[in-house]
Amino acid sequence: EDKVVQSPLSLVVHEGDTVTLNCSYEVTNFRSLLWYKQEKKAPTFLFMLTSSGIEKKSGRLSSILDKKELFSILNITATQTGDSAVYLCAVEVSYFDSGNTPLVFGKGTRLSVIA
């Protein structure tokens, strides 16, 4: 069974700290890995990673994928209270016989940044 495991489940840090969120996966046919930030009802897309070792950056956020070790990390530097959210990791799985590419989600990491 395909699965995505995120750690930690919950994290509390002070403003200015740097955090690293982890996502490991075990899937049959990996296609891509995605990170989302969920604050209210609709998670917002952060990164899509398909190639190993290539870091993607957006402001204070960055992410990298290791396809050999089957994990990804999401880094947030100089955290702000506005970074408080649940961060979701999802893996897109390819089923070659059907052509379907469903997403398998982790449970998320709840990040709380306090002033």
Place this chain on the structure above:
Amino acid sequence: EADIYQTPRYLVIGTGKKITLECSQTMGHDKMYWYQQDPGMELHLIHYSYGVNSTEKGDLSSESTVSRIRTEHFPLTLESARPSHTSQYLCASSEYEEGEAFFGQGTRLTVV
């Protein structure tokens, strides 16, 4: 352990057919959501419910309808499927509006 289930996981259906995507959760959560999502794209909220007999449209216009007759059940119905409805549909539930949402595994719908 979060228990939220969607069926079917995959569905291929012809244009014009009526379909219902099922979503059930056993956590007793009042809040439930339906999202539409394509790979690499944002999750778009199409419907949500804050409890039994409460349903609201989300941010993305959708031709689907939902019902919430029981707390644990939040089905989504397309009266007449079209190719533009081809997408992945994700169901989620949460205890509070700003609390962690637990997602189902999704239904991948293809309309031909």
